[in-house]
Amino acid sequence: MADSKVLIVYYSKTGFAKKYAEWIGESLSSGTSCDLVPYEKRTKIQFGQYDTILFGGGFHAGQINGLKWFKAQINELTAKSSIRIGVFVTGAMPSDAPDVEPTMRKNFTQQEWETIRTFYLPGGLCYEKMGIGDKLMMAVFRAMLKKTDVDDQMRQMVAQSFDITSKEAITLVVEWCRTK
Ligand SMILES: Cc1cc2nc3c(=O)[nH]c(=O)nc-3n(C[C@H](O)[C@H](O)[C@H](O)COP(=O)(O)O)c2cc1C
Numbered sequence: 001m002a003d004s005k006v007l008i009v010y011y012s013k014t015g016f017a018k019k020y021a022e023w024i025g026e027s028l029s030s031g032t033s034c035d036l037v038p039y040e041k042r043t044k045i046q047f048g049q050y051d052t053i054l055f056g057g058g059f060h061a062g063q064i065n066g067l068k069w070f071k072a073q074i075n076e077l078t079a080k081s082s083i084r085i086g087v088f089v090t091g092a093m094p095s096d097a098p099d100v101e102p103t104m105r106k107n108f109t110q111q112e113w114e115t116i117r118t119f120y121l122p123g124g125l126c127y128e129k130m131g132i133g134d135k136l137m138m139a140v141f142r143a144m145l146k147k148t149d150v151d152d153q154m155r156q157m158v159a160q161s162f163d164i165t166s167k168e169a170i171t172l173v174v175e176w177c178r179t180k
Contacts, residue, residue: 047083
């Protein structure tokens with residue numbers, strides 16, 4: 001069976017989704033045709049030429065960056081029913097955090113959840129690359145944590161930059177992209 005033609009579009013504010021998109025692209029490079037497009041270059045995409053489309057973005061206060069735009073594009077593609085759609089999300093939570101699945105689910109309708117393949121990839125936090133608005137939001141979040149009874153580990157974690165990305169985490173995504 002021929003490999004599918006894959007498109008990966010990613011929205012990355014501080015580099016975590018970009019890193020994962022590039023890792024996935026590299027892993028697919030032997031045998032699978034794969035185009036990697038950053039969100040900033042999205043207007044030139046011709047979605048119709050792909051069999052598999054994967055969108056990646058970071059969590060932002062529970063929302064997935066860029067997902068609204070992505071959903072609008074795929075709604076127009078319903079005519080080509082054979083296209084497979086996947087979304088990977090990266091965030092500060094470790095993969096086994098209980099909030100991962102419910103937070104992801106809130107970004108999709110029931111029908112979308114059943115038809116779009118979703119993956120969570122642990123990212124981290126990068127204060128050095130954050131914009132001023134996001135730095136402020138994180139300051140508010142840290143202040144909020146002080147008033148709640150969350151464990152100290154969580155408080156310490158968000159107090160500084162950290163990177164919990166792992167190449168192993170992409171295994172399922174790569175397998176899914178390869179399978180037609
Ligand atoms: C303002 C703000 C809100 C965030 N909200 C969440 C969140 O709700 N859940 C989560 O797991 N991570 C959250 N994060 C962490 C980012 O999702 C994480 O750094 C992600 O890996 C960023 O990916 P990117 O750099 O590719 O955009 C937040 C980060 C910022 C700056």
